[in-house]
Amino acid sequence: ETGVTQTPRHLVMGMTNKKSLKCEQHLGHNAMYWYKQSAKKPLELMFVYSLEERVENNSVPSRFSPECPNSSHLFLHLHTLQPEDSALYLCASSQETGGGRDHSYEQYFGPGTRLTVT
Amino acid sequence: GIQVEQSPPDLILQEGANSTLRCNFSDSVNNLQWFHQNPWGQLINLFYIPSGTKQNGRLSATTVATERYSLLYISSSQTTDSGVYFCAAVNDYKLSFGAGTTVTVRA
Numbered sequence: 001e002t003g004v005t006q007t008p009r010h011l012v013m014g015m016t017n018k019k020s021l022k023c024e025q026h027l028g029h030n031a032m033y034w035y036k037q038s039a040k041k042p043l044e045l046m047f048v049y050s051l052e053e054r055v056e057n058n059s060v061p062s063r064f065s066p067e068c069p070n071s072s073h074l075f076l077h078l079h080t081l082q083p084e085d086s087a088l089y090l091c092a093s094s095q096e097t098g099g100g101r102d103h104s105y106e107q108y109f110g111p112g113t114r115l116t117v118t
Numbered sequence: 119g120i121q122v123e124q125s126p127p128d129l130i131l132q133e134g135a136n137s138t139l140r141c142n143f144s145d146s147v148n149n150l151q152w153f154h155q156n157p158w159g160q161l162i163n164l165f166y167i168p169s170g171t172k173q174n175g176r177l178s179a180t181t182v183a184t185e186r187y188s189l190l191y192i193s194s195s196q197t198t199d200s201g202v203y204f205c206a207a208v209n210d211y212k213l214s215f216g217a218g219t220t221v222t223v224r225a
């Protein structure tokens with residue numbers, strides 16, 4: 001138990017469906033992340049939120065839409081996905097303590113949502 | 119972005135054996151983490167190690183930041199050590215992950 005939970009754990013959706021992934025962290029952190037892990041590929045960073053503001057969008061297609069209503073919750077809204085979007089989607093959180101190179105970015109991950117697009 | 123390379127890609131061990139996993143990174147980084155991903159996909163934090171050496175039970179890690187590499191040591195391996203081990207280098211907000219080392223420990 002890492003203090004980061006994700007729901008649902010498994011999701012099968014058609015290409016015309018709309019669904020949302022939810023992440024919640026109980027660690028008091030102020031930064032949250034979405035990652036994608038496809039088969040045989042390294043984890044790819046998708047989005048970063050720090051202090052509830054999106055600070056990074058790593059060229060992710062618009063069919064993925066993140067939302068961070070507060071520092072404890074992060075959503076990933078999905079619509080009109082493609083079969084190649086099938087992957088494990090991981091959420092993480094960390095404590096961001098300001099600028100510079102001397103602060104802690106240790107990230108803690110949730111268990112992931114395994115998404116299958118049919 | 120930072121490139122992270124892990125070696126070897128695959129490792130098969132007999133239970134009780136020792137092993138070393140290596141992580142090279144292409145640029146200076148804020149910090150470095152090692153993770154173990156279990157068969158269900160959960161990433162488990164092993165070490166947060168920007169420099170120096172840390173030990174946790176049968177596992178230990180060493181990072182030499184000036185030479186841009188980190189090592190993970192597994193001693194007296196057990197079947198429960200099987201899985202994928204990832205190294206991730208931290209720069210600003212981002213973790214850049216290596217491709218992982220798949221470890222199989224046979225009884």
